[in-house]
Amino acid sequence: MDHTEFFNNLKAGDIARLYLFYGQEEYVKEQALAQLKDTLLDGAVRDMNMTVLDGETASVDDVLACADTLPLFGGRRLVVIRNYAPLMGRGADTVDRKRLVDYIAHIPEHLCLVFVCRGDIRKNTALFKAIGKYGAVVDFAQLKDKELILWIRTAFKRLGKAISSQDAQYMAMMAGSELETLVHEIHKVADYAGEARVICAQDIDAVVTRISSANIFKMVDAIGQKDVDKALYHMNELLESGQSPIGMLSMIARQFRILLQCRLLLDKGYSAREISSQLKLPIFAVNSYINQLKEFDKRQIVEALRHCLQSDLDMKSTSFNQAMILERLVLSLKNNGI
Numbered sequence: 001m002d003h004t005e006f007f008n009n010l011k012a013g014d015i016a017r018l019y020l021f022y023g024q025e026e027y028v029k030e031q032a033l034a035q036l037k038d039t040l041l042d043g044a045v046r047d048m049n050m051t052v053l054d055g056e057t058a059s060v061d062d063v064l065a066c067a068d069t070l071p072l073f074g075g076r077r078l079v080v081i082r083n084y085a086p087l088m089g090r091g092a093d094t095v096d097r098k099r100l101v102d103y104i105a106h107i108p109e110h111l112c113l114v115f116v117c118r119g120d121i122r123k124n125t126a127l128f129k130a131i132g133k134y135g136a137v138v139d140f141a142q143l144k145d146k147e148l149i150l151w152i153r154t155a156f157k158r159l160g161k162a163i164s165s166q167d168a169q170y171m172a173m174m175a176g177s178e179l180e181t182l183v184h185e186i187h188k189v190a191d192y193a194g195e196a197r198v199i200c201a202q203d204i205d206a207v208v209t210r211i212s213s214a215n216i217f218k219m220v221d222a223i224g225q226k227d228v229d230k231a232l233y234h235m236n237e238l239l240e241s242g243q244s245p246i247g248m249l250s251m252i253a254r255q256f257r258i259l260l261q262c263r264l265l266l267d268k269g270y271s272a273r274e275i276s277s278q279l280k281l282p283i284f285a286v287n288s289y290i291n292q293l294k295e296f297d298k299r300q301i302v303e304a305l306r307h308c309l310q311s312d313l314d315m316k317s318t319s320f321n322q323a324m325i326l327e328r329l330v331l332s333l334k335n336n337g338i
Contacts, residue, residue, distance in 0.1 A: 003028050006138045010039055017107040018135025020087070020128070022117040027179035029140040033080065033116060040076050040112055049077045055084030055115070060100050067103065071110050080114045087115060089122040101130045145276070145283045148177055155183065156199055159190040163199040169284040170201050174214045177282070185209065216251045217288070220259075223304075223333050224295025231330050245322035246315050249329070253308040260301045262289045307332055 001009075003025070009015070015036070021029050041049050049071045053062060063081060071077040086097060107113060115131065122128065131137055143151055152168040163171070175185040185208050192207045193199055215234050222231035238248055258279065265275045272290060276283045296304075311329045315322050 001136060001138055003032060003138060003140050006032055006136070007035070009136075010035060013039075015040060015112065016136045017109070017112055018104055018131060019112070019114045020117070020121075020131045020135065020137045021114065021140060022087075022119070022121045022138075023140030024119060024142045025140040025179060026118065027183065028143075029116065032138070032140070033114065036112070036114070037078060040078055042073075042075055045072045045075075048072050049075065050080070051078075052080045052082065055081045055088070055117075056090075058084070060097055063100060064103060067107075067111055067113055075110075076112055077110055078112050078114065080116055082116050083118055084115050084127075086125055086127055087117050087121045097127060101126050104130055105134055107134070142177055143179065144177075148172055148282070149284065151179070152182065152186065155186045156190065159187070160197070161190050161193060161199050162197055167199060167201050167204065169287075171204050171208070172282070172284060173217070173288060174204055174208045176214075213251060213255075216248070216255055217292075219330070220252065220255045221292060221295070223330065224292065228331065232327065235326060235330055239323055239326075245326045246312075248326060249308060249311055249315065252329070253305060253312070256301055256304045256308065258289055259293060259296060260298070260305070262286065263293055263296075263298050263301060266290070266293070304333055 010032075019036075021032060023029065037046065037050060051066045051069075053066060058081060063079075066079045069077065104113065113135075128137075149165055149168045149172065152171055153163055153165070156163045156168075171182075171185070171189075175182055188207045189199055189203050193203050196203075215238050219231050219234035219238075222228070222234060235248070239245070258281070261279055262275055265278060270278065272286050273283060275281075275290075276286045279286070281289075307329055311325050314320060314325050
């Protein structure tokens, strides 16, 4: 199941005795665990009826000992095992662990056993298959497209602010799609806006810590608009933030490669949604690339990639200052009609 189904089940009081939480979206995963704890355990003794084990070091005996401990004053007991080694691909599926597999087939009514794994997991183990059979496996995948935009708008709404879908997309472009980072940035924007109820792009630009790809996007945008001063401003902003010139060059080349891919797919009649699926990019990002294509034709994009290749060779084969090579690249793109 996904996180939406989990939260719906929790709201309806449908709580399993066994869970496995995994996936890339750590913020929602931790929210799910916190809400499970709030729903399952009584306030007075909740901490005494919850145990958290480090799955990197916990033995099967440790897990079973905690699982077999009865809850105080009745009710339920919650046992959380974080990053259990066999599920994380760091340990063999040994005979000893068969005891745990056998145990979860008969979990007592008082127990809720939750394996919480960071990122992806190993799915070819007997333990994973047993959890899927006797419990609930919840995939906390990163939010995408409309789901992410809705989440951003809802987060602002909880702070008494409104934001349009377009500006929420801009927020995602600037701050990224990692929710833990977005929560921090959303609070910054809301505080900056003060008494204003509606959040706009200017508020976002004023305070959001932009991810590197966002600054690269703005720099390429400035190149397309023949605004070399603005392009150099964004370049220097990235350098001052600690980005390496060779890393920035790689990101600039990636930007132009994506633009070329979008251009070729558009020429074949692909829709924005189809391009999103083909390139595995969020739809709002694809729409931004398509909009940026208004500044470049196919010849200019190919020429830009050729300049990027030459700059890469210069950085790796000469003793020239890499930041100067990057500045020369920006100037050459503008001067060559890019």
